[in-house]
Structure formats: structure tokens, C-alpha cells
Amino acid sequence: MSSNAQLTTGPEALEPGQGPPPVLDATGVAKAYTRWRRLSRRKVPVLTGADLALAAGEVVGLVGENGSGKTTLMRILVGDLAADSGTVRLSGTMGYCPQQPIVYPRLTCDEHFELFGAAHGMRPAAQRDATGDLYAQLGFERYSSTxxxxLSGGTLAKLNLGLALLPDPDVLLLDEPYAGFDWDTYQKFWGMVAERRTRGRSVLIISHFIADEQRFDRVIKLSDGRTWSS
Known part of the structure; x- marks a missing residue:
């Protein structure tokens, strides 16, 4: 992040009487982009002080119109983009499922899982076990060598999600994760989310609209560069 923003990891000190800290805590996050017009430039604010806290075992939705800054905030939370100001604190590990899959076209699904497993420092046996479980849960094992x-768009979406889930992160950030899912995969997805919740894992789902609101612990709205509880 820039010199005006801070990104820290690890547990934070607690004041006496406080409960456990959030596993992900973003405060006052601001971001503006430079727009050029002819020979002049101007700053266009996208985020003007967004706040977001995610507790252990919590499933939270972040909703906003197209262009409201949802993906910008997500990229800042995962450290892919520097904020102009604000703080982001993470306690534990994070998994990220971007809206557009970032994959290597010539690698098979198996090769992707092996590569990502190595990047996460997973032992080969643990990576193979986790991969097998994800194939079974999402129902695309027959494409392991494809x-x-x-891959079709739906199967590519499964691979994208599987790679984010592979190391079993404490915090999972999903940007429009089920846009390419059929109904059966959509139901499997929510089963996996519920299972993660019971194990104290946290999930943040970003979407331009929220269906099945009862599946979320909270839904936060992003508008005018700020977050609002709905």
C-alpha cells in the first residue's frame, strides 16, 4: 500500500474487557483514480472512507451497484491494490476468488492445484487430499486432466473457487463467485460456505445484488464511497 495506508497481519492487542478482534478489519479505506481529459487530469474518488469488519465464523455480503467500488475494495483487502489512506488488518490466512478467473490456459486443473499448493507451502500429500475433496464437493473431477x-465457463468458475479454497484459509474473499454456476453447483457452494462457518472460517461475498439474504449473517451496502449496514 501507499505511505498513507497501512496493511498489517497478526493478532492485535486487546483492551481489557474487549472480545476477540475481527479476523479482517478495514478502517477508513480511501481510493481515487486519475482520469485524463485532453491535457488535464483529475482525481476521481471511488472509496472515501470505507469500513468493514469480519468476525471469525461470519458470512458477510457486500452489495453495491456496478461502479460503486466493490472490486476496488476487494483488491485493497487482499493486498492487490494500494489504498490512498486507511488501514487493513488481517489475522490468519486469506483466500481470494476474483471475479475473472486468473489461470494459465495451457495448464490442466490438476497442474493448477499442484502449482497453487506449492505456492501456499502445502505438502504434496495434503495438497492432493484437499484437491480430491474439492473435486468431489464441486463435482468436476472428470476435468482434472483438462x-x-x-473448460466451459461453469467449470472454469469451479476451478477458480477451488483454487481459493485449496489451503483452507481463515478468511475467504469472493468477488461475484457464483455468476457462472448452475443451480446444483449453487447449492453445493452454499453447503461449503455453511460447513466453513461451523469451523470458524469467515467468508466475505461481494455481489451487485444479494439473493438468499437469510444465508448471510450481515449484509453491508457500498455506496457513495462508503459502507452502510443494511
Whole structure:
């Protein structure tokens, strides 16, 4: 992040009488982009002080119109984009499922899981076990040796989600995760979310609209550069 923003990891000290700290805590996050017009430039604010806290075992939705800054905030939370100001504190590990899958076209699904497992420092046996579980849960094991550039959009979405889930992160951030899912995969997805909640894992789901609101512990709205509890 920039010199005006702070990103920290690890547990924070608690004041006497306080409960456990959030596993993810963003405060006062601001971001503006530079827009050029002819020979002049101007700053266009996207986030003007967004706050978001995620407790252990909590499933939270973040909703906003297209262009409201949802993906910008997500990229800042995962450290992919520097904020202009604000703080982001993370306690534990994080998994990220971007809206557009970031894959290697010539690698198979198996090769993706092996590569991502190595990047996360997973032992080969643990990576293979986790991969097998994800294939079974999401129902795409028959594509294990299929290259990414030969997958359908729905199967590519499953691979995208599986790679984020592979290391069993404490915090899972999902940007429009089920846009390409059929009904059966959509139901499997929510089963996996519920299972993670019972184990104290946290999930943040970003979408331009929220269906099945009862599945969430909270829904937060992003508008005018700020977050609001709905």
C-alpha cells in the first residue's frame, strides 16, 4: 500500500474487557483514480472512507451497484491494490476468488492445484487430499486432466473457487463467485460456505445484488464511497 495506508497481519492487542478482534478489519479505506481529459487530469474518488469488519465464523455480503467500488475494495483487502489512506488488518490466512478467473490456459486443473499448493507451502500429500475433496464437493473431477482453455465457463468458475479454497484459509474473499454456476453447483457452494462457518472460517461475498439474504449473517451496502449496514 501507499505511505498513507497501512496493511498489517497478526493478532492485535486487546483492551481489557474487549472480545476477540475481527479476523479482517478495514478502517477508513480511501481510493481515487486519475482520469485524463485532453491535457488535464483529475482525481476521481471511488472509496472515501470505507469500513468493514469480519468476525471469525461470519458470512458477510457486500452489495453495491456496478461502479460503486466493490472490486476496488476487494483488491485493497487482499493486498492487490494500494489504498490512498486507511488501514487493513488481517489475522490468519486469506483466500481470494476474483471475479475473472486468473489461470494459465495451457495448464490442466490438476497442474493448477499442484502449482497453487506449492505456492501456499502445502505438502504434496495434503495438497492432493484437499484437491480430491474439492473435486468431489464441486463435482468436476472428470476435468482434472483438462486444460484451462478447454473448460466451459461453469467449470472454469469451479476451478477458480477451488483454487481459493485449496489451503483452507481463515478468511475467504469472493468477488461475484457464483455468476457462472448452475443451480446444483449453487447449492453445493452454499453447503461449503455453511460447513466453513461451523469451523470458524469467515467468508466475505461481494455481489451487485444479494439473493438468499437469510444465508448471510450481515449484509453491508457500498455506496457513495462508503459502507452502510443494511
Amino acid at each position: 486444460r484451462a482453455d478447454q
